[in-house]
Amino acid sequence: MKTTRYEVLPGPEHFLPPAAASMGIRLPDPGQAHIHGRIVPEEEAMEAAARQFLSAKVPTIFPGPLVLWAWNEKAAQKAKAVRELYETIKECVTPAQRPMLIPMPDYRPKYPKINPEIEINPNHPNLTIWHNKIDTCMFVGVHCHQANLSLKIIRGGTNCYTIAMCAQAGHEDAMLSFRDATAEKILRLAEWVKKLKGSVKPPEE
């Protein structure tokens, strides 16, 4: 039987897509990242992530509780870096593009449904993606289990390009993932966005 290597790509993929780890996708080692499941040097992923932000109609950052709450000094620094990345994206895109910063403040299931204009929930992230027509997003400060849950559900039901800025080992279920995130690493991504400003074709209206 001929098999092809699994790639972590924008969906909608399946009624119930597989977890990428179960399809043989492995996490990067320190100093590395992955793009679509392929292990790459971190700097290559920085450039690719910056290009995604600059070419998206609605580039969005989803900060989670690990950076939304100042539970330690590092978290506070990361929160400032996330804000700076968001401001940088806003400065670097065209007026037709609509960057967003939508928090995932906690993981409480909220029924009958959340307000998708102001928050995202890991149990039904597609509501926020669909409502705001988000085509590229980055998770940062979300606990790993909840991030993987959301990223896989997004892959299943939307065509959104997902990026993970993970403080631990990274996420196979994102299309592009960094690991060992720090405030400095987030700011380095902002630098890449600035560096590529004007050199990336904006989305067609």
Place this chain on the structure above:
Amino acid sequence: MATSSVIGKKNKMGQTYTDPWYMMHEAPRTPSFFTGSEVIKEAIRRASCDVMIAYPITPQSEAAALIGELFVEGYVGDYFRGESEFAVMSECAGAAFGGARVFTTTAGPGTMRAMENFPMWAGARLPIQMIVTCRGINSPLSIQPDTLEISYLLNTGMLVWHAETAQDFFDWILIGYLVAEEPDVHLPLALCCDGFFVTHTKDVVQLTPADMCLPPYDPYRSPVPCMDMECPPVRMMRDPFVMKSNYISYATHASWQQEVWAAVERSRKHTIRWLDGLIEVDNGDADILIVSSGTAVSQGREAKALLEEEGIDVGIVKIKTLRPWPGEEIREATKHAKHIIVPEFNIIGWLAREIRATIPNSDRVFAGPHVGGGMTMPPEIIAADIKALLGIKTAALAGRGS
């Protein structure tokens, strides 16, 4: 595992928090003549364990009692007996939800009684370590070795390792925490052994220095929030997910399960590094391979020696981890084998089923010999089955006929 900032500092017992790789691979070892139960105690002495909870059941009771001594000495943070195995495993969950490094031991009917908790532990991403000293589970009662209970653990979402020797036990208890607590894994570990054969026999075990211990568990690296009563997984039985009948709830639950199994997959990388592979192969070029786990591997080694005296070349494949399942490794190790013999200490043959489902040309697998209920497995019966496969006549081993 806590940040490297604690390395070199001392705990209240005067032990030094030591870099785990140095402690397990480079630190001097002292040979000691111990039972498996005593080895469990010595491993936990070095494991910076916060909480140990157990309920008496043979053959794990001695280990649980010995860890009580460690508690009195001050090596274990808290220690108590639950009301039953079900209560013990629930209490272990509570302690782990609260951010503690947790250890427990159980066996046979105790494992079965507590079963509801194990998928819950895995779903809640609790890196509890549970020693399972396998024994009979069915009526009529048997306290003797039988590995049937392992088969019930295989689909819980827990990591399941099967130790062959007391040395495995010592090393794997410590390594078990290192793998299970990785943030991309963060799953419970069932570290199994064959009761009595390992727990109640003495063996020479190379121990790491008693004044070195693992760094403490760092719950802030957990992939789920620690003790957040408003969010799953702690918030289990209110509206998420069981009380809602809609597609989103079902899809979330299904994705949650997938993430647990993804974590089992992620454990491969760490386990291979720490255990030096998921399997161990001896004389893998032989046409006849004995593939097994636990003490059946030891008996296989004896059978191999017997057969070699008769000029029959046999290899051994020791399976160390059942979850993660070393499918690729087994396919590679057995690709040239003509006969694959799978001896097991249970009459069901669950390991042979797993191997058959893994390899091409599965009719090469001979499921057996099987013993159960506490029977020993003389190497002669493994050798006899191999000779029978080769068409060599042997005398009946347990009969008196001519």
